[in-house]
Amino acid sequence: MIGLTEEIYGKYWKNRIQDAKNIVATSEKHLRLQSELIKSPPRISEIEYNGYPIGILRLDELHPEISGNKWFKLKYNLAQAQAEEKNAILTFGGAYSNHIAATAASCKLAGFKSIGIIRGEKTASNNPTLSAAQQNGMQLLFVDREQYRRKTETQYLQALQQQFPEAYIVPEGGDNELGQKGCEEILSPETRDYTSAYCAFGTGATFKGIAKSLLPHQKLTAINVLKFDAVSDFKNATINNNYHFGGYAKHTQELLDFKSWFEITYKISLDYVYNSKLFFAVFDLINQQKINKNEKLLIIHCGGLQGNKGYAERNKL
Numbered sequence: 001m002i003g004l005t006e007e008i009y010g011k012y013w014k015n016r017i018q019d020a021k022n023i024v025a026t027s028e029k030h031l032r033l034q035s036e037l038i039k040s041p042p043r044i045s046e047i048e049y050n051g052y053p054i055g056i057l058r059l060d061e062l063h064p065e066i067s068g069n070k071w072f073k074l075k076y077n078l079a080q081a082q083a084e085e086k087n088a089i090l091t092f093g094g095a096y097s098n099h100i101a102a103t104a105a106s107c108k109l110a111g112f113k114s115i116g117i118i119r120g121e122k123t124a125s126n127n128p129t130l131s132a133a134q135q136n137g138m139q140l141l142f143v144d145r146e147q148y149r150r151k152t153e154t155q156y157l158q159a160l161q162q163q164f165p166e167a168y169i170v171p172e173g174g175d176n177e178l179g180q181k182g183c184e185e186i187l188s189p190e191t192r193d194y195t196s197a198y199c200a201f202g203t204g205a206t207f208k209g210i211a212k213s214l215l216p217h218q219k220l221t222a223i224n225v226l227k228f229d230a231v232s233d234f235k236n237a238t239i240n241n242n243y244h245f246g247g248y249a250k251h252t253q254e255l256l257d258f259k260s261w262f263e264i265t266y267k268i269s270l271d272y273v274y275n276s277k278l279f280f281a282v283f284d285l286i287n288q289q290k291i292n293k294n295e296k297l298l299i300i301h302c303g304g305l306q307g308n309k310g311y312a313e314r315n316k317l
């Protein structure tokens with residue numbers, strides 16, 4: 001731990017747990033879930049590449065089923081659902097979605113019913129992601145791509161709310177204000193000495209939350225895994241759109257080779273969709289000498305490993 005006394009560190013986590021207790025004061029189940037997830041801070045693995053020391057914030061290790069940024073995006077949404085006396089969570093995702101998997105697991109632990117609106121055909125329902133979601137009690141509703149595209153339309157949401165009046169609706173990827181608010185807690189006193197943080201960009205909720213929580217001496221770069229030019233509204237946080245490898249859930253042989261090399265070299269697993277692109281990008285920027293040697297680098301590993309089995313199966317890897 002750099003530059004921190006045990007006392008400050010202990011206080012931080014005590015406050016975090018107290019915070020959680022306040023949010024969910026009336027629910028035993030929530031309390032158990034919160035304390036299970038935050039009983040220890042995420043580890044920082046220190047690695048080295050090309051003479052650059054790099055810290056890796058291991059959110060991937062947070063929980064076997066609710067790993068990475070997922071709990072941060074869900075925690076205040078679940079608390080809000082409880083405050084509104086809803087007993088179910090309804091959310092949206094693709095057939096291999098990390099968010100769907102994590103929502104189902106969180107709801108099971110927290111005692112909510114869960115409903116997943118899934119983009120695509122029912123034939124996907126026995127893939128590893130959706131099988132796990134169903135085992136965790138999630139009710140799946142398959143919709144075609146056209147209907148799925150309506151996921152943010154007021155009329156469509158109102159119709160869903162009418163169909164499931166007991167449900168609190170969380171947008172795709174947990175990307176709402178409460179999701180972003182949770183992501184403001186990803187950086188902690190443990191990470192304060194790092195000056196340059198890197199995360200993957202999907203819906204952007206994680207990026208926005210972290211950007212809002214940066215200390216004055218810190219900056220953030222997000223690697224966009226989708227093929228469109230995302231723009232940052234923040235002064236100390238930028239988005240790099242050059243590492244999408246053909247688009248969302250696409251890859252090249254170079255990316256696959258990097259993933260294998262990284263995993264063998266550092267004994268840390270990466271997912272195909274987000275973190276392989278993120279780590280590739282940072283290593284490539286180092287190779288191109290685009291990262292200043294004086295920066296203290298932190299890469300935020302946002303998990304997603306549950307999706308690897310399904311990704312490898314459908315891409316015949």
Ligand SMILES: Cc1ncc(COP(=O)(O)O)c(C=O)c1O
Nearest residue numbers: 202203204205206274302303304
């Ligand atoms: C493993 C993983 N990393 C990164 C991200 C990107 O997060 P966001 O959608 O908040 O930009 C996601 C998507 O939620 C994810 O599942």
